[in-house]
Amino acid sequence: MxxxxxxxxxxxxxxxxxxxxxxxxxxxxxxxxxxxxxxxxxxxxxxxxxxxxxxxxxxxxxxxxxxxxxxxxxxxxxxxxxxxxxxxxxxxxxxxxxxxxxxxxxxxxxxxxxxxxxxxxxxxxxxxxxxxxxxxxxxxxxxxxxxxxxxxxxxxxxxxxxxxxxxxxxxxxxxxxxxxxxxxxxxxxxxxxxxxxxTGPYAVASWDAGLKITLQRNEDYWGDAPAYQRAEYQWRSEGTVRAAMVTGNEADIAMGLSADDGAGELGIDYPNNETVALRFSGDIAPLDDIRVRQAINFAIDKTGITQSLYAGKSEPASQIIPPGVVGYNDGLEPWEFNLQKAKELVAAAKADGVPVDQKITIVARSGQFPKIDQLTEVLQEQLKQIGLNAEAKVVETSTGLQYQVRPFILNEGAIAMVVQHGNQAGDASFSVDSYMTTDGQMSMFGTEAFDEVLSQASAQTGEERQQAFADAFAYERNEVVQFAYIARMTGxxxxxxxxxxxxxxxxxxxxxxxxxxxxx
CATH class of the missing domain: 3.90.76.10 (Dipeptide-binding Protein; Domain 1)
Structure with a gap:
């Protein structure tokens, strides 16, 4: 208690x-x-x-x-x-x-x-x-x-x-x-x-669509009164603009920046727990063949992406959760970057009749995290290098959610969606329930066998829970391949x-x- x-x-x-x-x-x-x-x-x-x-x-x-x-x-x-x-x-x-x-x-x-x-x-x-x-x-x-x-x-x-x-x-x-x-x-x-x-310390005062949201201090708040009478939120899609608003004393806090947006000494790195990955529609050709999904993992130059796009402020990811979350498997390494292996897997799938030339759409939500547009273009080129027909599609948030959350858009062929998942709860169940089970809200495919593995892990406590989820992530990597993990991000x-x-x-x-x- x-x-x-x-x-x-x-x-x-x-x-x-x-x-x-x-x-x-x-x-x-x-x-x-x-x-x-x-x-x-x-x-x-x-x-x-x-x-x-x-x-x-x-x-x-x-x-x-x-x-x-x-x-x-x-x-x-x-x-x-x-x-x-x-x-x-x-x-x-x-x-x-x-x-x-x-x-x-x-x-x-x-x-x-x-x-x-x-x-x-x-x-x-x-x-x-x-x-x-x-x-x-x-x-x-x-x-x-x-x-x-x-x-x-x-x-x-x-x-x-x-x-x-x-x-x-x-x-x-x-x-x-x-x-x-x-x-x-x-x-x-x-x-x-x-x-x-x-019941919070602030109430909505106004929402001027497209302009700003203003919160007013709740004078009847049950707890300690917050310091500011109001908070005003505005938004700018370009990170450089957001950073400039702070350096120019036009805003006090700017969110969602990258290391090279120009905040200078006013920029602060912090350890968020977001993992960026490609989530596969693994029951739609050609992504319904595990060799194609494995090939994509080998084709993505994760070190190059984290070093060039994110100036070394992120690092290659090996699983959907970061260290510190119950269930993290510290024995898993990121997939190696190996174009030759990737090409061989695609060729083997093609030889067995897999339609590897069918389009794979890489979908991303504009503004979801810094440089997502550029990342999507890089991923498209890297998939093309191994003989896959990849097309990038960056959409605004409301449309993106139709690809990310059930009921999914399913009439456009194979989808590899750029997702950013953060486990704020500190327990693997909050990731696997929505992203890995066959009927998860954000899962496009799974297997009954893997569902059972995850169900058994969720029922455990203590060290048994840690080990069961760690084993589940190893199983996903070897037997299912629902994702191509790209980077662990730094805020x-x-x-x-x-x-x-x-x-x-x-x-x-x-x-x-x-x-x-x-x-x-």
């Missing part, structure tokens, strides 16, 4: 006190920002942030999408439990304690005296509604596919501050899973919301000269505004 008699102090002792220099409101014109409110900075009136893209939604149940989560998570809405991204420990938030009260049952005690930003009381009924809506409903929430899969939960409000959650099978990491469900005020269970109402952001902020592995998915404050 985890319990806490904390108080009204938010985030517990693990959050460091972080300071940020004064900021001003953004007023953009073209690709520049008029610094018309610079005098608001010292008073902590506005924090200015610039993102790579405009969020497609602020719906809480889609906050596992990075472009949504970086605005919503722990800012507008909050979960029952939060995970410290550095230590991996779980801490109380809207729930103050939890314990397993049966093989498949967990009981949560909720925080008293909390209200949503519209004045509605937060209680067990509200928590149950949010969980049911996200996991058991028909909204196709991203958090359902990414974190929970097809398993429905039984959620019961025992009384106003007691919540019971039951799972079909024993789930030793259910509290961790629930840390990904952001609790919004009870609303339409049949439709997603544009501007959510939560880069820019912060103004007067800003003190320490990004962590979760920063790219949830930049917590309550962790920043004026320097003076």
């Amino acid at each position: 985890f319990s806490s008699d904390e108080h009204n102090t938010r985030r517990g002792s693990f959050r460091a006190t972080i300071v940020i220099a004064a900021a001003a409101a953004l007023t953009l014109s073209g690709c520049s920002v008029a610094n018309s409110e610079a005098d608001t900075a010292a008073s902590g009136q506005a924090l200015r942030l610039v993102l790579p893209m405009e969020p497609t939604t602020l719906e809480p149940c889609d906050s596992s999408l990075a472009s949504t989560g970086v605005v919503v998570r722990s800012n507008i809405t909050e979960p029952l439990i939060e995970r410290d991204p550095t230590s991996g420990e779980l801490h109380p938030l809207l729930a103050t304690s939890w314990e397993a009260t049966g093989d498949t049952e967990w009981t949560f005690t909720l925080r008293e005296g909390v209200s949503f930003q519209d004045g509605t009381p937060f209680d067990a009924d509200a928590a149950a509604f949010a969980i049911n809506r996200a996991v058991n409903g028909d909204l196709s929430c991203d958090v359902e596919g990414q974190i929970f899969g097809d398993a429905d939960l039984v959620v019961e409000a025992v009384d106003s501050l007691t919540l019971k959650v039951s799972t079909p099978d024993p789930d030793p990491v259910l509290p961790l899973r629930l840390s990904f469900i952001e609790i919004g005020a009870p609303t339409d269970a049949e439709a997603k919301v544009r501007e959510p109402i939560g 880069v952001l820019a912060k103004g000269a007067g800003v003190a902020y320490e990004p962590n592995s979760a920063t790219g998915d949830e930049l917590r505004l309550a962790a920043v404050s004026p320097a003076n």
